[in-house]
Every structure is written in C-alpha cells, then in structure tokens.
Amino acid sequence: MAQISAALVKELRERTGAGIGDCKKALEATEGNLDAAAEKLRMDGAAKADKKAGRTAAEGILAIAEDGSAVAIVELNSETDFVAKAGEFRDLAKRAAEVALKHRPASVEALVAIEDGGESLDTQRRTLIARIGENMAIRRFEVVEKSGGPLVTYMHPGDKTGVIVAMESGDEALARDLAMHIAAMSPIYLDVASIPAEMIEAERRVIEAQVAEQAEGKPAEIVAKMVDGKLRKFAAEITLLGQPFVRNDAYGMKSDDAIAKVLEKTGSKVARFVRFSVGEGIEKQKTDFAAEVMAQAGIKA
Structure with a gap:
C-alpha cells in the first residue's frame, strides 16, 4: 500500500472539502492518485446521498x-x-x-x-x-x-417565510405593506377568479351538508342564501383581495375593509404574489427523542 502523507491528505481535503478520514481512505484505495481519489470521493458521496434520500x-x-x-x-x-x-x-x-x-x-x-x-x-x-x-x-x-409597478420582497427573520409581490400599479410602500400582510395572513390565491373551480365546488358540497343540518325546515331560498354567504366568506379568507388589510388604519380604512377596497382607493393593482413557508405541506416524522437516545445506548425501554 502506498504511503499517504499528511500533505497529500491536506491537498485532497482542500480540493474536495471532504473529511480528513474520508480523504485518507480514498487516497489509500487509489494508491495516492489525487484525481482518482477525488473521483472516488464524489462517487461515494453520491452513494451516501442516495442512501439518505428516503429520510x-x-x-x-x-x-x-x-x-x-x-x-x-x-x-x-x-x-x-x-x-x-x-x-x-x-x-x-x-x-x-x-x-x-x-x-x-x-x-x-x-x-x-x-x-x-x-x-x-x-x-x-x-x-x-x-x-x-x-x-x-x-x-x-x-x-x-416585474409587471409595470414595484417588485418587492419580504423575508421574515430566520429565512423561513418569504414573499414576493409584483404590482401592476401602485407605490413601493404599499407593496411592502402587502408583502408583510401576505407573510402574516397566508392568502392562497390573489382573488376569487384565481380559485380553482373544483375547490369551490368541493367547498360548496361541504357547506351544503353543514347548512342542511343547521337549517332544517327553512325555505329553500333561505338555505341557498346561507350557502352562498358561507361560500363568499370562505373565498374571502383564502384570497389576498378578500382579506381585511392588517394595515387598514395607515390607509384611512375601516378595520374590516378588504384589501380590494384599499387597492381601489389608491389606484393600485397587484399582478402576482408568491408566498413560501419552509416545510409547509410536508408531513414531518414524529420521533421519540428519549427512546432514540436509549436505543443508541443499548437500553431497552
């Protein structure tokens, strides 16, 4: 087996960023050939990545x-x-x-x-x-x-929630206020027209089932109005333009005024927004930390 010097290990480590132990093993396996050792480390890294992919x-x-x-x-x-x-x-x-x-x-x-x-x-x-x-x-x-107006971003401290707002018209201060609102209130769609029809129909079926129990014996037209009212509320809650603006006071609006009214008053229009929150929609694995530690120590619960 070729003698592997510390200098050779250091050079491979600087070249690849791999750990000292891994560099030494790779050099030993390739009889001190730096290029072959670097390739081996790359291949070993790919194998390790594949092994961890299911976690x-x-x-x-x-x-x-x-x-x-x-x-x-x-x-x-x-x-x-x-x-x-x-x-x-x-x-x-x-x-x-x-x-x-x-x-x-x-x-x-x-x-x-x-x-x-x-x-x-x-x-x-x-x-x-x-x-x-x-x-x-x-x-x-x-x-x-960019869509003609300001294009702004907001990243909440910790870099876990981020927002982009593209305005078609309006000023940058309003765009930044909207970005912070989006970060806090999590709208899913821009407006009612943006909500997929299948989502509306699915929600309508749920609401109709709920109202049928609550409004038993009431005239059909009353029941229909109750369903429509609840559906409008649902749509307002998940759309940016339907939500009450968290900064309404700064724009001389009533606390329950929807963002659509603020945009109308200021002559502004939102073209698009994107909101990401780390891990949303991913089912996290639940682990018993104490049990994991005991298992690693070879202690049976």
Missing part, C-alpha cells in the same frame, strides 16, 4: 435572488434546523436562487441539472449531503417578473 427533510431555509427585473425564491430543505443554519447549506440555497434567476428553468428537475460554475446543483447537493450526513433537497422555486 424526511422538512426543515431548511429560503433564499432570494433579484436583478431589478425579476426575483427568484428557492426552498432548500434539510432534516434538522441545526444544519439549516450552517454556512455551506445557506450558500447552496443562495446559489440555487441565483441559478434559477439566471436560467429560468421549467422545473426543479431542470434546475438541479444546470451546471453553473462547473458542477450541477444536484452534484453540489450530493457532495454536501456526504459531508454533513443529512438528507437535503431543493424542493421548489418560483421566478416572478
């Missing part, structure tokens, strides 16, 4: 990149919040946002395959998985282009 990654951060005409937002997930705070992890998220903004890919699969800087984002992700030891995934992204 739930529901923590993470958001990253935003902007160039004045468009904004990209990316969600990068990890298994633990501890890893999400690591500098390398945050750098990968930022790089993914920059690549998404530059190349405007059609899907996450297309995004991670882009080679920008010599390596694809997926290769960079796999390398980081091998180094850190946790599964991680670029889950989703959106690119929002």
Whole structure:
C-alpha cells in the first residue's frame, strides 16, 4: 500500500472539502492518485446521498435572488434546523436562487441539472449531503417578473417565510405593506377568479351538508342564501383581495375593509404574489427523542 502523507491528505481535503478520514481512505484505495481519489470521493458521496434520500427533510431555509427585473425564491430543505443554519447549506440555497434567476428553468428537475460554475446543483447537493450526513433537497422555486409597478420582497427573520409581490400599479410602500400582510395572513390565491373551480365546488358540497343540518325546515331560498354567504366568506379568507388589510388604519380604512377596497382607493393593482413557508405541506416524522437516545445506548425501554 502506498504511503499517504499528511500533505497529500491536506491537498485532497482542500480540493474536495471532504473529511480528513474520508480523504485518507480514498487516497489509500487509489494508491495516492489525487484525481482518482477525488473521483472516488464524489462517487461515494453520491452513494451516501442516495442512501439518505428516503429520510424526511422538512426543515431548511429560503433564499432570494433579484436583478431589478425579476426575483427568484428557492426552498432548500434539510432534516434538522441545526444544519439549516450552517454556512455551506445557506450558500447552496443562495446559489440555487441565483441559478434559477439566471436560467429560468421549467422545473426543479431542470434546475438541479444546470451546471453553473462547473458542477450541477444536484452534484453540489450530493457532495454536501456526504459531508454533513443529512438528507437535503431543493424542493421548489418560483421566478416572478416585474409587471409595470414595484417588485418587492419580504423575508421574515430566520429565512423561513418569504414573499414576493409584483404590482401592476401602485407605490413601493404599499407593496411592502402587502408583502408583510401576505407573510402574516397566508392568502392562497390573489382573488376569487384565481380559485380553482373544483375547490369551490368541493367547498360548496361541504357547506351544503353543514347548512342542511343547521337549517332544517327553512325555505329553500333561505338555505341557498346561507350557502352562498358561507361560500363568499370562505373565498374571502383564502384570497389576498378578500382579506381585511392588517394595515387598514395607515390607509384611512375601516378595520374590516378588504384589501380590494384599499387597492381601489389608491389606484393600485397587484399582478402576482408568491408566498413560501419552509416545510409547509410536508408531513414531518414524529420521533421519540428519549427512546432514540436509549436505543443508541443499548437500553431497552
């Protein structure tokens, strides 16, 4: 077996970022050949990434990149919040946002395959998985282009909730207030017309079943009005324009006035918004931490 010097291990570590032990093993396996050892580390990292791929990654951060005409937002997930705070992890998220903004890919699969800087984002992700030891995934992204008016972003402290608002008309101060409202109140759609018809019909069936129990014996026209009223309330709660504005007082509006009224009063129009919150929609694995520690210590519960 070739003698592996500390200097050679150091050189491979600086080249690949892998751990000292992994570098030494790779050099030993390749008889001190730096290029072969680097390739082995890359292949081993891919294998480790594949092995960890089934583990739930529901923590993470958001990253935003902007160039004045468009904004990209990316969600990068990890298994633990501890890893999400690591500098390398945050750098990968930022790089993914920059690549998404530059190349405007059609899907996450297309995004991670882009080679920008010599390596694809997926290769960079796999390398980081091998180094850190946790599964991680670029889950989703959106690119929002300027629509005539201000294009603003809001990132809540901690980088867990981010918002982009593109205005067709209106001023930047209103756009920023709207972005903070969206972050806090979580509207799903812009307006009623944006809600999918199948969602409206599904909700109508639920409401009709509820009202049938509450309004037994009442005239059909009364029941119909009750259903329509509840459906309007449902639509208002999930649309930006239907929600009461959290900053109504600043615009001389009543506390229950919908955002649509504020926009009408100020001659403003929202073209599009995007709101991401880390881990939303991912079913997190529930673990018994005490049981895990006991199992690692070889203690039976």
